[in-house]
Amino acid sequence: MSDSSSRFFGFINILRGLQVVPKIIMFVGLFALISGFVSGPLALFHNPKISAGVALMFASLSWRDWEQVRRCDPNPPYKGHWEFGRVFWGLIFSVPAAYLFRMCYLAWK
Numbered sequence: 001m002s003d004s005s006s007r008f009f010g011f012i013n014i015l016r017g018l019q020v021v022p023k024i025i026m027f028v029g030l031f032a033l034i035s036g037f038v039s040g041p042l043a044l045f046h047n048p049k050i051s052a053g054v055a056l057m058f059a060s061l062s063w064r065d066w067e068q069v070r071r072c073d074p075n076p077p078y079k080g081h082w083e084f085g086r087v088f089w090g091l092i093f094s095v096p097a098a099y100l101f102r103m104c105y106l107a108w109k
Helices: 009-015 020-038 048-067 084-108
Strands: 070-072 080-082
Touching: 020 048, 048 084
Parallel strands: none
Antiparallel strands: 070 080
16 A cells, blocks of 8 residues: 655655755755756856755754764663764864855845
8 A cells, every 4th residue: 555645745855864844854855956056157156046956955963963963762861962963074064154145145236
């Protein structure tokens, strides 16, 4: 039996590793990127739709890593742990996202 609720939104399964909010941000970024490809110049720094789409995709990956920075043990005493690798990757994805949002702003002017 196939699940009828996943027929229309089944294409989002390519974003399987993301949580709900980063998945929505990634989908909007993919939509902006594809709409930028079909309209305007095909350049990252001259078409604000393309730079906004790529920036949203980086922001989604950054959100995913910042969301997983702190975790707790599943059993008592529920000690919390920090994962500094996630902090590093969150920063790595945040920097290009901020830069590309700036490029989107400058291309829009």
